[in-house]
Each structure stands twice: as C-alpha cells, then as structure tokens.
Amino acid sequence: MSEVGLTMGGHVPGITEESPFAIPSKKLVMWLFIISDAVTFGALLFAYGYVKNASPDWPEPFKFSPSIVNVMLMTFVLVSSSLTMLVATRAAKAGNKTSGIRWTFITVAGGIVFALLHIREWLGLIREGVRLFQNPWGSPMFGATFFAITGLHLTHVMGGVIALTVVALGYKRGRYNSDDIEVWSLYWHFVDLVWMFVVPMVYLLNISR
Amino acid sequence: MTTTGKVTSTLKTDMIVYGCILTLSGLQVVLAYQHTQGTQLMVRMLAVAVIQAGLGVMYFMHLRDERRNLLLALIPATVFVLLMMNMIWSDSFRLLHMRPK
Numbered sequence: 001m002s003e004v005g006l007t008m009g010g011h012v013p014g015i016t017e018e019s020p021f022a023i024p025s026k027k028l029v030m031w032l033f034i035i036s037d038a039v040t041f042g043a044l045l046f047a048y049g050y051v052k053n054a055s056p057d058w059p060e061p062f063k064f065s066p067s068i069v070n071v072m073l074m075t076f077v078l079v080s081s082s083l084t085m086l087v088a089t090r091a092a093k094a095g096n097k098t099s100g101i102r103w104t105f106i107t108v109a110g111g112i113v114f115a116l117l118h119i120r121e122w123l124g125l126i127r128e129g130v131r132l133f134q135n136p137w138g139s140p141m142f143g144a145t146f147f148a149i150t151g152l153h154l155t156h157v158m159g160g161v162i163a164l165t166v167v168a169l170g171y172k173r174g175r176y177n178s179d180d181i182e183v184w185s186l187y188w189h190f191v192d193l194v195w196m197f198v199v200p201m202v203y204l205l206n207i208s209r
Numbered sequence: 210m211t212t213t214g215k216v217t218s219t220l221k222t223d224m225i226v227y228g229c230i231l232t233l234s235g236l237q238v239v240l241a242y243q244h245t246q247g248t249q250l251m252v253r254m255l256a257v258a259v260i261q262a263g264l265g266v267m268y269f270m271h272l273r274d275e276r277r278n279l280l281l282a283l284i285p286a287t288v289f290v291l292l293m294m295n296m297i298w299s300d301s302f303r304l305l306h307m308r309p310k
Binding site: 020021022023031035038039042043046049050053054055056064068072075076079080082083086087090186189190192193196197199200201204205207 | 220223224227230231234235237238240241242250251254255257258261262265266269270275276278279282283286287290291294295297298300301302304305
C-alpha cells in the first residue's frame with residue numbers, strides 16, 4: 001500500500017490500531033449494554049426510593065412467611081445458577097462441549113425455577129388485592145413501582161433463559177463458539193447482581209413487623 | 210475465562226465467592242429484622258449489596274482479569290452517573306414535608 005493509499009483511508013492488515021481493551025467486540029458490546037442496563041435499573045430504584053420517601057403511608061406488606069422465605073429461595077436459586085453458568089463457561093473454554101451445554105441448560109433450568117417462584121410471589125400479592133394503582137394498605141403507587149421493578153427484572157431473567165437456550169443449541173450445532181457462551185454468561189451474572197439490589201430495596205425495607 | 214485476559218480464579222475461588230454472596234444475602238435478612246429503621250437501615254443494606262455486586266463483577270464476571278483500561282472505562286463513569294441521581298432526594302423530602310394540607 002502506497003503512502004497515497006494510506007492517506008486515502010486504505011486498510012492494511014497489521015497496521016490497524018490495537019483494541020484498547022483487548023477484548024472481542026461482542027464482549028465489549030455486552031459490557032456496554034450491561035452498563036447502560038445498570039443505569040436503567042439504578043434510575044428505577046432511585047425513582048422507587050423517591051416515591052417511597054415522599055409517601056407517608058407506604059405499605060410494608062412482606063411477611064417472613066411466605067414472602068421473605070420465597071425471596072430467600074429465589075436468591076439461592078439465582079446465585080446458584082450463576083455458579084452453574086461459571087462451570088458451563090469454564091467447560092466450554094476448556095473445549096468440553098458436552099459439559100458446557102449441559103451446565104448451560106442447568107442454568108436455564110435455574111432461571112425457569114426463579115421465574116416460577118417470582119410469578120408465585122406476584123400471584124400471592126395480587127390475591128391480597130395489590131393492583132398497579134391500588135392496594136389495601138396505603139400509597140397507591142406501591143403496586144406500580146413494585147411491578148415495574150420486579151417485572152423488568154423478570155423480563156431480563158426470561159430474556160436470559162431464551163438467549164442461553166439459543167446460544168447453547170447454536171453451540172451444539174457449531175454455529176456459536178465458547179466465546180458466545182462466555183459473553184452471555186456476563187449477562188446472566190449481571191441479572192443476578194441486579195437482584196442483590198432489588199431484594200433489599202423492594203422487599204427487605206418493606207417487611208411487615 | 211476471558212478471551213484475552215489470563216484467568217486467575219479457580220472453581221474453588223468461585224465456590225468461596227458464591228458462599229460469600231449467599232452469606233451476605235443472609236446478613237441482609239438479619240439486618241432487616243433488627244430494630245434499625247429508615248435511612249440507617251437502607252445505607253447498611255446498600256453497603257452489603259455493593260459488596261455483593263463488587264464480588265460478582267470482579268470474580269463471576271472476571272473484570273479483575275481484564276485489562277485495567279476496561280475497568281477504568283466502565284466503573285467510574287457508572288458510579289458517577291448513579292451518584293448524580295442522588296440529587297432527587299431533596300425534592301422527595303420537600304414532597305413529604307411541604308405538601309399542601
């Protein structure tokens with residue numbers, strides 16, 4: 001490539017600038033998505049805190065049993081699914097395809113169990129009379145904020161379940177590789193970490209005494 | 210585990226971090242049933258959640274194995290944005306104490 005070619009924007013292998021983060025673009029995109037999603041959840045939790053703080057009659061409906069016990073079980077399932085995702089990624093990176101796929105599907109099963117427990121929690125509150133803009137206890141905004149935050153998190157879990165299933169099946173057929181498993185494991189761990197903030201803010205600060 | 214960075218953690222490390230995160234979740238429940246109320250309880254809960262998130266990001270998501278550049282590009286900016294959101298609290302207190310009777 002002549003000097004003219006370079007100045008005209010020509011690309012020559014080996015002279016392009018090295019990535020400053022030394023990670024594949026897919027992984028960088030996932031990190032950027034995670035950061036933007038973290039800010040989205042942060043904004044929702046701040047909005048929740050704003051409304052709660054400004055309401056003198058904010059409800060405290062969560063009894064130890066069944067609500068807090070259910071939440072503890074959900075936390076256990078979700079954190080455990082993060083561990084199984086780590087095992088899946090480790091196996092995939094080591095070239096053990098069968099084990100990587102098996103552990104990814106175990107993670108998917110954990111996500112489904114979490115979603116079912118979540119829906120059970122929702123149904124319990126709906127049976128007690130909680131709706132988007134009314135509830136039997138106090139500030140009508142409780143339902144809207146509760147369902148918005150936990151609903152967005154549940155959507156992320158279901159999205160993760162679908163994505164992991166697609167990636168695991170694609171990995172099995174050779175369409176995806178271990179890097180894709182690793183990239184989606186980042187997403188799954190992020191969903192787990194968001195739950196660490198949802199539990200204290202939404203449930204534990206509103207326990208029935 | 211990273212595509213480029215050298216992974217220093219083992220399954221044993223992952224299990225220890227897993228145990229720590231679950232223990233901290235249990236600690237949050239214990240804190241919730243103590244007699245602390247209001248802002249103090251929220252600060253304690255969030256402190257525990259931040260430790261859990263830090264462990265998760267560094268060990269489960271392997272950010273500590275990546276180049277320092279990535280950590281510096283992602284974390285300070287996110288923390289800054291989240292800190293800036295704290296400016297809403299004064300309006301929240303205004304709404305609580307100065308609402309029309």
